[in-house]
Amino acid sequence: MSTEAHGDSHFLQHHYDTPAQQFNAAKLGMWLFLAQELLFFGGLFVAYGVFRSWYPQAWVVGSHLLDYRMGALNTAVLLLSSFTAVMAVRSAQTGNQKATGNFLLATIALAGVFMVVKYFEYAHKFEVGFLPGSHFAPHGVGLAEIVEAARESGVNGVPYHLRTFFGLYFVMTGVHGLHVLIGMFVMGWMWNRNRKGEFSTRYSTPVEMTALYWHLVDIIWIFLFPLLYLID
Amino acid sequence: MTVEAEAEAAIPADPHHIPEGADYITHEHGLKSWLTTVDHKRIGVMYLISILLAFFAGGVFALILRTELLTPGKTIMEADTYNEMFTLHGAIMVFLFIIPSIPAALGNFFLPIMIGAKDVAFPKLNLASLYIYWIGAIFTLIAIVAGHIDTGWTFYTPYSMRGDNSAVWMTIGVFILGFSSILTGLNFIATVHKMRSPGMHWRRLPLFIWGIYATAVIQVLATPVLAITLLLLATEKIVGIGIFDPALGGDPVLFQHFFWFYSHPAVYIMILPGMAIVSEVIACFSRRKVFGYMFIAMSSVALALLGFLVWGHHMFVSGQSEYATMVFSALTFLVAIPSGVKIFNWLATLYQGSISLESPMLYSLAFIALFTIGGLTGLFLGTLSTDIHLHDTYFVVAHFHYVMVGGTVFGFLSGLHYWWPKITGRLYDERWARVAFVLVFIGFNVTFFSQFILGSRGMPRRYYSYLDQFQPLHMTSSGGAYIIGVGFVVMAIMFAKSLKSGAKAGRNPWGSAGYEWPHPHNFAEQPVFTRGPYDYHLATERELFTGTDEEWDAHMAKKGEA
Amino acid sequence: MNQFSQLPPQMSTFAPDVDWMYLFLFWLSVASFVAIVAVMVYFVFKYRRRPGVEAVPTGHGNTALELAWTFLPLIVLAFLFHEGFRVYVQESVPPENTVDIHVTGKQWSWEFTHSNGITETNEAKIPVHTPVRLIMSSSDVLHSFFVPDFRIKRDVVPGMYTTLWFEATALSTPERPVRVFCAEYCGALQGSTNGNDRNTNHSTMMADLHIIPQEEYATFLREGGGPPAECADAVDVNVCWGQYIYAHNGCSACHEINGEAGGHGPNWMGVFGEEIALEGGGSVTADDAYIKRSILDPSADVVSGFGNIMPPYRLRDQEIDAVIAFMRSLNAQ
Numbered sequence A: 001m002s003t004e005a006h007g008d009s010h011f012l013q014h015h016y017d018t019p020a021q022q023f024n025a026a027k028l029g030m031w032l033f034l035a036q037e038l039l040f041f042g043g044l045f046v047a048y049g050v051f052r053s054w055y056p057q058a059w060v061v062g063s064h065l066l067d068y069r070m071g072a073l074n075t076a077v078l079l080l081s082s083f084t085a086v087m088a089v090r091s092a093q094t095g096n097q098k099a100t101g102n103f104l105l106a107t108i109a110l111a112g113v114f115m116v117v118k119y120f121e122y123a124h125k126f127e128v129g130f131l132p133g134s135h136f137a138p139h140g141v142g143l144a145e146i147v148e149a150a151r152e153s154g155v156n157g158v159p160y161h162l163r164t165f166f167g168l169y170f171v172m173t174g175v176h177g178l179h180v181l182i183g184m185f186v187m188g189w190m191w192n193r194n195r196k197g198e199f200s201t202r203y204s205t206p207v208e209m210t211a212l213y214w215h216l217v218d219i220i221w222i223f224l225f226p227l228l229y230l231i232d
Numbered sequence B: 001m002t003v004e005a006e007a008e009a010a011i012p013a014d015p016h017h018i019p020e021g022a023d024y025i026t027h028e029h030g031l032k033s034w035l036t037t038v039d040h041k042r043i044g045v046m047y048l049i050s051i052l053l054a055f056f057a058g059g060v061f062a063l064i065l066r067t068e069l070l071t072p073g074k075t076i077m078e079a080d081t082y083n084e085m086f087t088l089h090g091a092i093m094v095f096l097f098i099i100p101s102i103p104a105a106l107g108n109f110f111l112p113i114m115i116g117a118k119d120v121a122f123p124k125l126n127l128a129s130l131y132i133y134w135i136g137a138i139f140t141l142i143a144i145v146a147g148h149i150d151t152g153w154t155f156y157t158p159y160s161m162r163g164d165n166s167a168v169w170m171t172i173g174v175f176i177l178g179f180s181s182i183l184t185g186l187n188f189i190a191t192v193h194k195m196r197s198p199g200m201h202w203r204r205l206p207l208f209i210w211g212i213y214a215t216a217v218i219q220v221l222a223t224p225v226l227a228i229t230l231l232l233l234a235t236e237k238i239v240g241i242g243i244f245d246p247a248l249g250g251d252p253v254l255f256q257h258f259f260w261f262y263s264h265p266a267v268y269i270m271i272l273p274g275m276a277i278v279s280e281v282i283a284c285f286s287r288r289k290v291f292g293y294m295f296i297a298m299s300s301v302a303l304a305l306l307g308f309l310v311w312g313h314h315m316f317v318s319g320q321s322e323y324a325t326m327v328f329s330a331l332t333f334l335v336a337i338p339s340g341v342k343i344f345n346w347l348a349t350l351y352q353g354s355i356s357l358e359s360p361m362l363y364s365l366a367f368i369a370l371f372t373i374g375g376l377t378g379l380f381l382g383t384l385s386t387d388i389h390l391h392d393t394y395f396v397v398a399h400f401h402y403v404m405v406g407g408t409v410f411g412f413l414s415g416l417h418y419w420w421p422k423i424t425g426r427l428y429d430e431r432w433a434r435v436a437f438v439l440v441f442i443g444f445n446v447t448f449f450s451q452f453i454l455g456s457r458g459m460p461r462r463y464y465s466y467l468d469q470f471q472p473l474h475m476t477s478s479g480g481a482y483i484i485g486v487g488f489v490v491m492a493i494m495f496a497k498s499l500k501s502g503a504k505a506g507r508n509p510w511g512s513a514g515y516e517w518p519h520p521h522n523f524a525e526q527p528v529f530t531r532g533p534y535d536y537h538l539a540t541e542r543e544l545f546t547g548t549d550e551e552w553d554a555h556m557a558k559k560g561e562a
Numbered sequence C: 001m002n003q004f005s006q007l008p009p010q011m012s013t014f015a016p017d018v019d020w021m022y023l024f025l026f027w028l029s030v031a032s033f034v035a036i037v038a039v040m041v042y043f044v045f046k047y048r049r050r051p052g053v054e055a056v057p058t059g060h061g062n063t064a065l066e067l068a069w070t071f072l073p074l075i076v077l078a079f080l081f082h083e084g085f086r087v088y089v090q091e092s093v094p095p096e097n098t099v100d101i102h103v104t105g106k107q108w109s110w111e112f113t114h115s116n117g118i119t120e121t122n123e124a125k126i127p128v129h130t131p132v133r134l135i136m137s138s139s140d141v142l143h144s145f146f147v148p149d150f151r152i153k154r155d156v157v158p159g160m161y162t163t164l165w166f167e168a169t170a171l172s173t174p175e176r177p178v179r180v181f182c183a184e185y186c187g188a189l190q191g192s193t194n195g196n197d198r199n200t201n202h203s204t205m206m207a208d209l210h211i212i213p214q215e216e217y218a219t220f221l222r223e224g225g226g227p228p229a230e231c232a233d234a235v236d237v238n239v240c241w242g243q244y245i246y247a248h249n250g251c252s253a254c255h256e257i258n259g260e261a262g263g264h265g266p267n268w269m270g271v272f273g274e275e276i277a278l279e280g281g282g283s284v285t286a287d288d289a290y291i292k293r294s295i296l297d298p299s300a301d302v303v304s305g306f307g308n309i310m311p312p313y314r315l316r317d318q319e320i321d322a323v324i325a326f327m328r329s330l331n332a333q
């Protein structure tokens, strides 16, 4: 059992026999984690589906109250960030340390853009009183928006369950936003590890796993966007 | 470079290498070495201590419950205190004790050893799960100390929306505990898939591993749904999002669907590991490979999958649609099939065996009898017409204690007695172990059999006071609970004595052919398995030798002379 | 009740069907359990470890046997499902022409409103041999309407109507009315000191069903309910009726009548005609109008020193008059 033969085998943890085994285990672990995440969000999607079928009018009006342009912008931003994440993995695999760092930074920056756009969306909703559940109290511009949205969607009056729609809107996008923040944090950590030269052509597993996670965050948004903003 | 050569060359030195003569307990000292360890054995032991503490707390609450129920009216406490007591009893027993019990404690210790791995796939994550468990436990403690948590372990809305915020602490605590459970499951699945030694193909996997593996699948796939449910519940309580609270247009029945979507599969998180232990112990004490090995293995997987489809049987009277009720009832019956398959195969394993009745075997045989009662009464509850009458009565309480205590706890105790010498290196006093067994077994049946009768006669559960006519049965039940309590005290003293002054255990005190026994701890070198874990006829004499190493040397010396 | 019977008396048309199924399952379970344990004990004894006797290796199992014990139980299970479902369908589909009664569950009492608008609390008159349909809802948390003698149960959910039907098969006696329990946990008053009293928490949320002849129920629907029979020859029928309401409608859970302190609501002795200080300042005179308001809409005037916890009670004018008469009689003592 000698370690001298491979200078970079320090990344191989003691309880694995080969780097391939270690990589495969990490990958399986990550996929399981993603499966877990899907079920976690799955609960929210089920709640969405149930309430949508019970209170269709509230859902129609609700989706008209969300700004699909902001949503679309954020979708584009996230898609782009998935691309930069892939590039970061590729650079890491080919041993291009500098590019890896830059792509990670680009991904973090795009995630930041996403959060800023979300901030503006939230700020507006808070301002006009589109708050979840018991706090739902539209006023001023908010009321005008509701009237407009109801007219557009051919609904009479203000559906009572708009409060539920916004309740779910905030929970779903909030939990997703939390995942974006966690992703930014992890990518920052990866950036630092990359800076210290921990990754190489032989070992880039952490970057790959981070990217997998980031794709999941992306995919979930791809579902959230049409469900919340588009279909009516 | 060839693959083999690369594999050979890449094997690194083990930083946790345990020197000759020392073991995993003594090779490092001090609290810090324990709290920062990534050794699965030490983590398993820390889990074991934690869950035993939780069991003790839950058991004390149970005795308080039973004491209050000695008389129809007030015996020692008021109604709202009683409600807190059964909530804490149920929640602690389920979330802090039984779910992590076998997988996280015994599973952690034995899973890697049994498949010839040096550790689980992600040792640091393993330690993290333990810390997450502790953090969750602290939140639960806060709820207990700071507030008034009286929702029942099911947290049904809208009742749980009322009252003080201790329900939020509790839900957050359980939420965190859920993540501990998910990470443990994830770790085990990756370990079983990727860390098996050569020769350990799926058809040789010990049945304990099959059971833990099936459990892990449920842990990973069901627990996140509980997590999101509890998150929604806490948010509902804090900001009122209007999902579960009917006052805001929400639906309390939806909460029940969410809750049981997790909590029914969770009952298989509880029972599968118990069954897994029974399969090991029956094989060992019959000196025979488990009959229908593949059927037992596959029935675990079948239970794990079917378990996801029957949650609605907790809601037959909740106001869910008649159609849903029909489907859930039909599917519920299917679950009986794989459970029956296990029981029949265990019996067939005894046939033509060489059976000895040490304490682990006693607990396993008791498991078979008690789980059969618990399972068969589950059929009363799956049958629609009878469930309407029995739902939320003591019949249900008796049913689930028969499966959870008679099943899982007995399975756990079987495993604890079985592997105690391996974990601690010491033997315990078999006579006292049997005394404790008899007390717990009798006490258990007295406690809970009377509850079946109470329930059939119409005594609802979660009742602080009851009609006078029920008093004799309630007193019987309480009496039984005290007997269980005495039994556990005897057991605790017996184990404490073993730790302090027990005789040194040999490598394989039960003479098992299981892989976890013949080697002092983890395998020093990566093993290559050439026989199955129950192949008694292929195991060497050295492997099956029950005495200590010195005795073996003496034995060989004698042989040499002869 | 028969000391050894596992099940409560059969008082509805469903009960025999349910009990048949229960007993079938019971004997099936006894048979399976005895068989399993007998085989187990026999093997443990027969193949106990003895010197010189080795275990026979298991070999490759027996597929026919495995398939048999996998699929044969299915037949039994299919039968169980079918029978259970058959009775369940009967229980969920009420016949035409039922007598309808609205039920409201609230912490911690049951309110029954008959088709003539009369509301009874924690007790209800039920005609015998008549399909009765209950239309149920809750005004706070979940409850569950459970009548062991009828073998029926259904959750009572806020914001939703659930229904339940049954047909009573025998008259009840005043000593042994048909008892309704609450089977869904619904809490207890915090800091309560009288947890065994009726209607103070989940475990005492009970009601009595009085199964009466059809003609009697018809008369009740036509003419409304008067004072209870036991007040027929009281000195003052109204005072007696008021006391009956006090004891049977759950007032006693919170109100004392002996002038001593304690209880969750004001003591009734010495209230009538007095000046009552209200929470948040001000006061009122406890006249007929005030008492009536306090019962129908308790949160309108909350007595100083008490919480706004009394649920509104839908008593009829005559009943309120009776309560007032009873309260006055307390002052006279």
Ligand code: HEA
Pocket (backbone or CB within 6 Å): B154, B267, B268, B270, B271, B313, B314, B332, B333, B335, B336, B339, B340, B341, B343, B371, B372, B374, B375, B376, B378, B379, B381, B382, B383, B387, B390, B391, B392, B396, B399, B400, B403, B404, B407, B408, C028, C032, C073, C074, C076, C077
């Ligand atoms: C370890 C946990 C565990 C296990 C393994 C089970 C196993 C089963 N449970 Fe149980 N159950 C609980 C824990 C568990 N349960 C808990 C905690 C609750 C209450 C929660 C609460 O409300 O607080 C509950 C409640 C519960 C209900 C809801 C009752 C109600 O509230 O009205 C139902 C209804 O269908 C049910 C059914 C079953 C069935 C059919 C099985 C089956 O898996 C059993 C299968 C086994 C057998 C059947 C025996 C062996 C088989 C044979 C010998 C084959 C041959 C036999 C025949 C063909 C007859 N259970």
Ligand code: HEA
Pocket (backbone or CB within 6 Å): B052, B055, B056, B058, B059, B060, B062, B063, B065, B066, B086, B087, B089, B090, B091, B093, B094, B097, B098, B151, B152, B153, B154, B397, B401, B404, B405, B409, B447, B461, B462, B463, B464, B477, B481, B484, B485, B488, B489, B491, B492
């Ligand atoms: C794993 C789960 C588990 C376990 C083990 C138990 C164990 C016991 N349970 Fe419990 N129980 C539940 C899970 C469990 N229970 C759940 C989920 C509920 C529903 C709650 C709800 O309605 O919300 C419930 C409800 C419940 C009720 C119904 C309350 C009601 O509806 O009003 C009752 C009443 O008798 C009861 C009794 C008991 C008793 C007497 C034991 C005994 O078996 C306990 C025996 C244990 C001891 C007496 C501990 C003694 C230990 C020592 C003395 C030291 C030993 C130390 C070492 C070994 C280190 N339980």
Ligand code: CUA
Pocket (backbone or CB within 6 Å): C105, C106, C107, C108, C142, C143, C144, C182, C183, C184, C185, C186, C187, C201, C202, C203, C205
């Ligand atoms: Cu109402 Cu329990």
Ligand SMILES: [Cu+2]
Pocket (backbone or CB within 6 Å): B263, B264, B267, B310, B311, B313, B314
């Ligand atoms: Cu279940």
